[in-house]
Amino acid sequence: MSVQKPSLPKGTRDFGPVQMAKRNFILDTIKDTFRLFGFQQLETPAMENLSTLTGKYGDEGDQLLFKILNSGDFLKNVESGDLEHGPGHVLPKVAEKGLRYDLTVPFARYVVMNRNEISFPFKRFQIQPVWRADRPQKGRYREFYQCDADVVGTDSLICELEILLMIKKVFGELGIEDYTIKINNRKILTGMAEAIGENGREAELCVAIDKLDKIGWEKVQEELVQRNFSAAAIQKLNPVVDMLDGNKGKLSSLKEFLSDSAVGMKGIQELEEVFALLSKYGSDEEKVEFDAVLARGLSYYTGAIFEVKVNNVSIGSVSGGGRYDNLTGVFGLDGVSGVGFSFGVDRIYDVMEELNLFPKQANEYTKVLITYFDQQGFEYGLQVLGELRSASISSELYPDLSKMKKQISYADKKDIPFVIVLGDNEISENKVSLKNLKTGKQEMMSVEAAVEFLKESF
Amino acid sequence: MSVQKPSLPKGTRDFGPVQMAKRNFILDTIKDTFRLFGFQQLETPAMENLSTLTGKYGDEGDQLLFKILNSGDFLKNVESGDLEHGPGHVLPKVAEKGLRYDLTVPFARYVVMNRNEISFPFKRFQIQPVWRADRPQKGRYREFYQCDADVVGTDSLICELEILLMIKKVFGELGIEDYTIKINNRKILTGMAEAIGENGREAELCVAIDKLDKIGWEKVQEELVQRNFSAAAIQKLNPVVDMLDGNKGKLSSLKEFLSDSAVGMKGIQELEEVFALLSKYGSDEEKVEFDAVLARGLSYYTGAIFEVKVNNVSIGSVSGGGRYDNLTGVFGLDGVSGVGFSFGVDRIYDVMEELNLFPKQANEYTKVLITYFDQQGFEYGLQVLGELRSASISSELYPDLSKMKKQISYADKKDIPFVIVLGDNEISENKVSLKNLKTGKQEMMSVEAAVEFLKESF
Structure with a gap:
């Protein structure tokens, strides 16, 4: 055996004792919170059939899946003529499995395969690594942990409430004080596009308006013109731009603006209900900020949208989630709706390092x-x-x-x-x-x- | 997107909430024990370079490695002429990475890559899944957890003592009462082969003698004859077969038998020292049984050998370990010796199910x-x-x-x-x-x- 200098595959890393102690401090805090709220743990295999993974993350996602070579003679189905048709043609002949890309698709698969045993509403959490063949760069790895909680099988807005409460508890216990939970509702975004006569264009609309803070209303208007929004539509947006401060103020301005959009008004109503539940539970709106142009996951979120930002640090968004209508339709089971939230463990780790928040003596050390x-x-x-x-x-x-x-x-x-x-x-x-x-x-x-x-x- | 019925890759499984609660009961018990004894956690990436993994587990092991297809155009280095040379020739052109096969090789790689930062003796534990492309069968999976603790950088026999103590603590807290910790020393095995004039043949010798309980001394002699052990050698073995009961009795019989083998006597001395330490610590030899023909890991263990068997259950051996001389030589760093032990989590789980030992209300449930x-x-x-x-x-x-x-x-x-x-x-x-x-x-x-x-x- 020849002696070799060992190395790690690019985009991967070891977690030594000091990092593990810090990571466990974060993960234990999150796990304890999940359990306090009645969520139960699920673990799924690292490997999934490619038929389960492919087509779920768009073309780019399919490219970024790590594929596993079939065991044994992986060439047995390949003929020399196959090569000239390129890797896309050869792939299904040499690989049937891939590494999981996120925790949502395996969760959907699990729900479908176990739908007769699961008692709904099903509150599950899952903390496992995922793998993506992304180009590695600072803060982006090819193996990283996801940390998800989802409730499926109920439309109750108490789920949205509990996500807010869990975020408050986790960030509080981690010692992160200066953060903002942004909340919006997909129906409000849909309603906004309707209200200005640009139905279905909420994604583009949000991308432009989202820059309001940075570039100002005039530049945003220019961008909307470039994106072929009509002058009339842009004109109609004026009141949104001038919205009053504070959650209640924003909601009442928006109510006027959206009064002709049934879906928009439904979105407002859901949001108001979540705020009402928060108060009935005995919590408050501190840290919770309604952001009418918060847009993420527009290809699957249908109700609430969440994002957590830590203020005054180099990394901004550290966690996010939202409500979806149809988790499992792609696997043939319709009508499974739910809400999910994902704590960005790597980013929370970096924020805590930046703010020097890790306790000096974690549990893990010899005394x-x-x-x-x-x-x-x-x-x-x-x-x-x-x-x-x-x-x-x-x-x-x-x-x-x-x-x-x-x-x-x-x-x-x-x-x-x-x-x-x-x-x-x-x-x-x-x-x-x-x-x-x-x-x-x-x-x-x-x-x-x-x-x-x-x-x-x- | 076409609707599909999802499935799991063969040899893999999901762990739903009930299984996770039980698994966590076992894993938390082990982790708490590791930490009580000053072991610190390490996690390494699922993917390792194939150069790190290949050649470490024998030819069969190389076959059982899961290989990951290179990202992007994985065919770019393959020409049509390559195909006729078969998969072994094509493999290095299409795959650079594989999934880890155990936790020992990644640990050795970590030690070598971080040798200047690690303060030795280094007590690390690691609990992560490993993957093997074995033929799946009852109780054998393609993804399973390993749960290892190792101390490297010291020859002190206190490490052997601590392994005994950790086993006693873990099994005690899990409620498993009827088990046996078998202990032996590789040097005794080497000495036994020497003592009968069959130097270096301890592995074959043990395979045959190990069947003593089941098939009796006569059949064992027949097997040794078949394996070409000399009649004189077999004759010399008689006293080993008739060894007295009890650890002390066995040790004194063996001392006589091995008196001409320096290495054999060194093995006895180490074992006696471990028993002495056990008593000085305030523990006892209950459950600890010296087994002069216990043989495992003969290609790497050089000192103590451990195995835990649960009595009166269908699965026997549930955990094992031993002392090695040279963890990292294959990566160019000589002289790193240590002791390691691995709790077989899946088997312990099965034993606890069989004996109905899981507590009714694990920590994880909503109250x-x-x-x-x-x-x-x-x-x-x-x-x-x-x-x-x-x-x-x-x-x-x-x-x-x-x-x-x-x-x-x-x-x-x-x-x-x-x-x-x-x-x-x-x-x-x-x-x-x-x-x-x-x-x-x-x-x-x-x-x-x-x-x-x-x-x-x-």
């Missing part, structure tokens, strides 16, 4: 290292170790007889906050010396006292 | 469902929901105005143990009726009393 000077100390240390662990204190005994400096350096590098030092005095008096590595303070005490002290320190 | 009869009840329920969740009680409000029977049936199917019923009396008196779905007992009380009661029920 105390036992150090010693000789074989006798090692053996006494073994006993102490047993007592610490019986008290559920994460602890280690340095494994080799080494210089004290080396043992302490191990604790430092592993971010272990305390060491127990076992010298002749400690052994003969059946005690331990407990040292706080941050303050340098060291004190001799009984093992029981050390256990008590350490239990109270975390 | 209480709020039910109601009308819009007023729904709105009052929203308030109650807020109070329950503030007290960290996992709770749900039924989302749609439905018949009580349908609401209760939802709770039943989701294994929710309590419901709160909100009728006119409850609303007017500002109380709730809490019903235990198992016993049928129902009682009206204040929201605060219900919160207290529910907090104490779990």
Whole structure:
């Protein structure tokens, strides 16, 4: 076997202990919240049949799927004449499976395959990696985690309420304070296009209006002209641009504007109901901002649309979701509607790094290292170790007889906050010396006292 | 888009909410134990370069690797003349990456790539799926989780001790009582082959002797003859067969038998030291059984060998591990020795099902469902929901105005143990009726009393 310098495939990364501790802090917070709200976990295989994946993400998505070569003689269906027809022709002959591209399609597949066992409404969450053959760049990887919660099988707006509440809880517990939950309703967007006589053009409309803050109303008008919106339509948009501040103000301005659009008015009504539920639950509209031009997922969202932005950081949007009408139609099961939300774990991680929000001592670290000077100390240390662990204190005994400096350096590098030092005095008096590595303070005490002290320190 | 009936690739499976709750019970127990012992988590990408994976698992392993088709025009390096040279010739032209086959090779790669940042001894654990293109059969899947802990960078036998202690803790907390930790040492196996004058043939020797329990000494002798072991060698084995019961007895018999083999005696000494450490720590030899013919991983284990068997169940061996000398030599870094252990999560799951050991109410379930009869009840329920969740009680409000029977049936199917019923009396008196779905007992009380009661029920 030749020796080789190992490397990682581009666009992929390892998560070492420090990153894992931080990632787990985020993921545990999200999981606890999902469970508090009654969501249950699902895991699906990394590999799906290409027939399940293909055609669900548009042509570009199909290109970005990672395909898995058939096992065994993958060439057995390929003839030399096939090659000249190109990769699109050869692909189905050499690959039947691909890696999942998101968690929504596998979830839809699961719902269809298990529809007789599932009791609806079905509240599921799923936290797994997905793979996309995107060109890697800063902050964009070929393997990354998605973290989704969906409720399917009910049209109740309490689901929208719960998404708002879960976002508030998660961001609150992560310590992210300055963020905004933007909310809109697809029906309002549809209504806006109707109201200006440009039915069905809400996507283009939103792309242009979305730039209002950055480029101003005049430039937005120019862009709408370029996109062939009529002068009359642009004229009609004026009141939207001048909308009053605050959720209630915006809603009442929009009500006037949309009064002739039944679908638009339905959208407003749904949104008002969500705000009303928020108040009945005992929460408030703090952080929740109605954004009439928030547009995402327009090819599938039919009701509420959500997006979370963290303010004053380099990365903006960190999470998003919305309500859809038809999760599983493509697999032959109609009428499964629901609401979904996805926490952008990688982006939340980057935001927390930028804002320095990770707690100094995550749960994952060893709390105390036992150090010693000789074989006798090692053996006494073994006993102490047993007592610490019986008290559920994460602890280690340095494994080799080494210089004290080396043992302490191990604790430092592993971010272990305390060491127990076992010298002749400690052994003969059946005690331990407990040292706080941050303050340098060291004190001799009984093992029981050390256990008590350490239990109270975390 | 044509409608299709979705399916799963063969050898893969979904884990629905019930299975996930059970799996998480096992995995959380293992993770907590790893952390208590100072192990830190690592995650590596699903995809590795084929140059990293190939040649590490033997020819059969190479066949069983899932390979990923290059993105874009995967045929660009293939000419029509290539096809006649077969898949082995074409493979490197169409695939550069594969799915990880185990967690050890990615760990070795990680250690080599990060050797300057890692502080040794490095205690890492890793819990991730692996993929093998094996023929699927009962209990064997193409995607399954591995759950590994390794300490590298020390020869201290305290690592062996800690593996024994972790096994005892994990199986104890899972409620598995009747199991045996078999322990051996590779050096003893080497010494046994030496002692009978058949140097280097320990693998064959063990395969035959391992059947002693099942087929008896006479048949084992026949097999050894078939395998061309000399009559003198077989004769010399007699004392091993008659070894005394109990760890100490076996060790002293073996000491005599191996007295001329330096390596064999070193193996005995290591094993005795591990037993001594166990006693100094304050644990005992209960469940730990020295098995002089336990042989696994003979191509890489150089010291201790472990295997855990659950007694009186259809599946036997559920976990295993051992000490190795050279984790990373194949990647150009020599001298990294260590000990590793792998909990067989799928098999432990099956054993626990067979023995009916999963706790009835795992952590993951909703504790209480709020039910109601009308819009007023729904709105009052929203308030109650807020109070329950503030007290960290996992709770749900039924989302749609439905018949009580349908609401209760939802709770039943989701294994929710309590419901709160909100009728006119409850609303007017500002109380709730809490019903235990198992016993049928129902009682009206204040929201605060219900919160207290529910907090104490779990």
